[in-house]
Amino acid sequence: MSSRVLDVSATEVSTDAMRAPDAAGRFGRFGGRYLPEALMPAAKAVEAAFREAWSDAAFTTEYRRLLATYVGRPTPLTECARLSEALGVRVLLKREDLAHTGSHKINNVLGQALLAQRMGKRKLIAETGAGQHGVATATAAALLGLACTVYMGQTDVRRQELNVFRMELLGAEVVPVTSANGVGTLKEATNGALRAWVNETENAHYCVGSTMGPHPYPWMVREFQRVIGDEARAQCADRLPTAVPDVVVACVGGGSNAAGTFAGFVDTPARLVGVEAAGGSAVDKGKLGVLHGFMSHFLQDDDSQVLEAHSISAGLDYPGVGPEHVHLASIGRVHYTSVTDEQAMRALKLVTRTEGILPALESAHALAWVVDAAATGELPAGSTVLVTLSGRGDKDIHQIREHLR
Amino acid sequence: MSVAVATLEHHLRAARADGRRLLIPYVMAGVVPDWLDLVRGAAEAGADAIEIGLPFSDPMLDGPTVQQAAALATGRGARPRPLLDSLAGLDVGVPLVVMTYANVAMTLTPERGVGGFVDYLAAVGVRGVIVPDLPLEESAEYLARASEAEVAAVLLAAPSCDDERCREIAQASSGFVYCMSSMRITGERADLATTARETARRLKGMTDLPVVTGFGISTVAHAVEACADADGVVVGSAFMRMLVDGAPVAEVVDAVAAFRRALSSAGG
Ligand SMILES: Cc1ncc(COP(=O)(O)O)c(C=O)c1O
Numbered sequence: 181m182s183s184r185v186l187d188v189s190a191t192e193v194s195t196d197a198m199r200a201p202d203a204a205g206r207f208g209r210f211g212g213r214y215l216p217e218a219l220m221p222a223a224k225a226v227e228a229a230f231r232e233a234w235s236d237a238a239f240t241t242e243y244r245r246l247l248a249t250y251v252g253r254p255t256p257l258t259e260c261a262r263l264s265e266a267l268g269v270r271v272l273l274k275r276e277d278l279a280h281t282g283s284h285k286i287n288n289v290l291g292q293a294l295l296a297q298r299m300g301k302r303k304l305i306a307e308t309g310a311g312q313h314g315v316a317t318a319t320a321a322a323l324l325g326l327a328c329t330v331y332m333g334q335t336d337v338r339r340q341e342l343n344v345f346r347m348e349l350l351g352a353e354v355v356p357v358t359s360a361n362g363v364g365t366l367k368e369a370t371n372g373a374l375r376a377w378v379n380e381t382e383n384a385h386y387c388v389g390s391t392m393g394p395h396p397y398p399w400m401v402r403e404f405q406r407v408i409g410d411e412a413r414a415q416c417a418d419r420l421p422t423a424v425p426d427v428v429v430a431c432v433g434g435g436s437n438a439a440g441t442f443a444g445f446v447d448t449p450a451r452l453v454g455v456e457a458a459g460g461s462a463v464d465k466g467k468l469g470v471l472h473g474f475m476s477h478f479l480q481d482d483d484s485q486v487l488e489a490h491s492i493s494a495g496l497d498y499p500g501v502g503p504e505h506v507h508l509a510s511i512g513r514v515h516y517t518s519v520t521d522e523q524a525m526r527a528l529k530l531v532t533r534t535e536g537i538l539p540a541l542e543s544a545h546a547l548a549w550v551v552d553a554a555a556t557g558e559l560p561a562g563s564t565v566l567v568t569l570s571g572r573g574d575k576d577i578h579q580i581r582e583h584l585r
Numbered sequence: 586m587s588v589a590v591a592t593l594e595h596h597l598r599a600a601r602a603d604g605r606r607l608l609i610p611y612v613m614a615g616v617v618p619d620w621l622d623l624v625r626g627a628a629e630a631g632a633d634a635i636e637i638g639l640p641f642s643d644p645m646l647d648g649p650t651v652q653q654a655a656a657l658a659t660g661r662g663a664r665p666r667p668l669l670d671s672l673a674g675l676d677v678g679v680p681l682v683v684m685t686y687a688n689v690a691m692t693l694t695p696e697r698g699v700g701g702f703v704d705y706l707a708a709v710g711v712r713g714v715i716v717p718d719l720p721l722e723e724s725a726e727y728l729a730r731a732s733e734a735e736v737a738a739v740l741l742a743a744p745s746c747d748d749e750r751c752r753e754i755a756q757a758s759s760g761f762v763y764c765m766s767s768m769r770i771t772g773e774r775a776d777l778a779t780t781a782r783e784t785a786r787r788l789k790g791m792t793d794l795p796v797v798t799g800f801g802i803s804t805v806a807h808a809v810e811a812c813a814d815a816d817g818v819v820v821g822s823a824f825m826r827m828l829v830d831g832a833p834v835a836e837v838v839d840a841v842a843a844f845r846r847a848l849s850s851a852g853g
Binding site: 212216220221222362375381382468469472475485487 | 640642655656659664665686689691717718719722741742743746747750754765769
């Protein structure tokens with residue numbers, strides 16, 4: 181760690197943000213466990229198993245071993261010289277795109293797969309939007325010899341054809357989810373996975389892909405993803421004269437890469453920024469409600485029906501957001517904002533051309549905020565910005581091509 | 586609805602005391618234009634109470650048939666508030682029980698939460714409420730408000746509940762205890778799950794409240810078999826499938842009557 185003392189007077193440092201939720205699984209008023217009775221024992225068993233495993237050195241040692249030898253952690257921190265010059269701010273990327281399977285999703289999934297094994301489950305169930313979480317789950321299942329079924333909205337099955345094939349190649353079954361009134365994206369996939377969990381709670385572990393779902397998932401997933409923030413914090417301490425960047429930015433769908441990143445910096449003066457897709461900005465435009473087992477903000481109409489989110493990026497196509505993010509917004513510790521498909525696509529091109537890195541469409545949203553904030557002066561010239569590059573853009577190549585045509 | 590209809594619990598206890606096996610058909614509100622005729626017809630055909638589903642976009646516990654019924658309703662412009670309003674003044678002689686999901690209950694009157702929802706139900710004469718994704722841990726406010734408003738809050742017990750949990754659920758529930766027949770979402774099935782009778786029997790040993798089994802009761806034979814242990818049954822998908830497939834309401838009313846006859850001759 182750098183010997184420089186942090187100037188904590190500049191920003192008020194919140195010391196109790198991002199602790200464990202309360203006994204009911206709440207962050208402030210958000211979170212909880214809104215489940216049918218049939219799933220209550222399963223959710224409680226996951227909580228008990230996680231609490232026990234997370235304090236068991238044998239478990240955490242095995243988890244860290246897999247992160248190092250299988251995922252390729254620590255992922256590097258990349259200094260973006262040409263992009264920084266173009267923007268007038270110093271940009272550092274936390275490279276989750278270099279993690280095995282191409283995104284941060286694997287960090288969480290390996291944790292949950294080990295937990296499932298420890299609980300004696302023989303199968304993993306997962307929902308997926310972009311397909312990244314599905315691929316990560318299928319990968320972990322193959323590694324640990326578990327069966328795997330991935331629920332995916334019919335529209336996304338079409339949009340993310342290559343990831344469907346990858347999952348099948350890994351031995352997973354991909355179940356397209358259609359519903360009579362849905363458009364077949366992540367919301368429908370989650371409904372499908374939850375219904376499957378009701379039907380198979382005895383044998384299967386539901387491997388939730390983001391900081392959402394009933395307690396303990398939002399908390400557990402954040403803990404499995406905090407490796408991003410912890411590593412980045414240590415890397416910044418080695419690299420930066422200020423030890424901590426001025427601003428830390430991550431994209432927010434359900435919010436797992438952002439939660440993992442922010443966890444490493446929440447007790448520093450760094451400004452934290454979460455970037456949603458304009459067509460799915462649940463923190464701001466969502467209303468208090470309950471979906472998929474938790475209380476949070478969801479896009480919904482005046483008749484209590486949850487709306488579909490719309491984004492060019494399937495991974496940000498979720499009408500809600502993890503409960504801890506709404507809490508962090510409400511206490512003012514994290515600033516949430518959104519960018520459009522167009523902004524994300526422009527940033528994607530810029531980063532690809534200046535740095536030779538093709539970001540995932542999701543990550544391009546975080547980058548777009550940086551690009552625009554540098555232009556408007558919201559990011560003062562010379563400030564240091566850490567951006568979590570949550571995944572690589574290979575999966576999105578068809579869509580990027582379609583869009584640029 | 587008539588104030589003459591007793592509370593849900595009183596009504597069901599009285600029917601049970603007469604030796605009746607309780608029959609509670611489920612009707613998705615707004616599923617067909619004449620769905621209120623189905624509510625009336627089902628009551629005349631011998632239902633002891635009627636479960637009215639309010640459509641929700643993301644019904645976690647519902648299988649394809651009820652999902653389709655909900656989509657039909659919303660596709661026709663059916664919305665929770667007007668649907669509830671259409672129940673006001675409806676006098677079918679048996680209690681109505683509304684079933685929906687937590688998001689609808691919480692946001693129907695956004696500023697007043699689940700309490701406001703319960704008051705809304707009371708105002709239109711609904712006698713009971715079922716919100717399957719408001720488990721015990723999340724339901725303190727809702728249960729308190731329901732008790733004040735004399736709307737029975739019916740809780741579900743599942744085969745996965747241990748005895749202690751079953752006892753807590755039975756104690757907190759009012760109107761009846763809803764016994765989930767198996768660890769499966771709603772939908773028709775070939776056989777009655779073995780867990781149906783076991784779970785009902787366990788619950789019967791713990792509470793004097795009526796115990797009513799639902800989920801997957803698809804045929805009169807299932808209903809009769811389930812009632813060997815339970816006090817009654819809820820039948821949903823089997824009736825809703827008929828409507829989804831285009832059958833007229835009168836045909837569904839006949840089907841309700843067939844369940845009534847079978848339960849009455851079996852019940853003695
Ligand atoms: C590369 C990538 N980044 C971000 C996300 C959004 O997820 P979260 O908000 O949980 O980080 C996804 C989801 O599929 C993704 O694939």
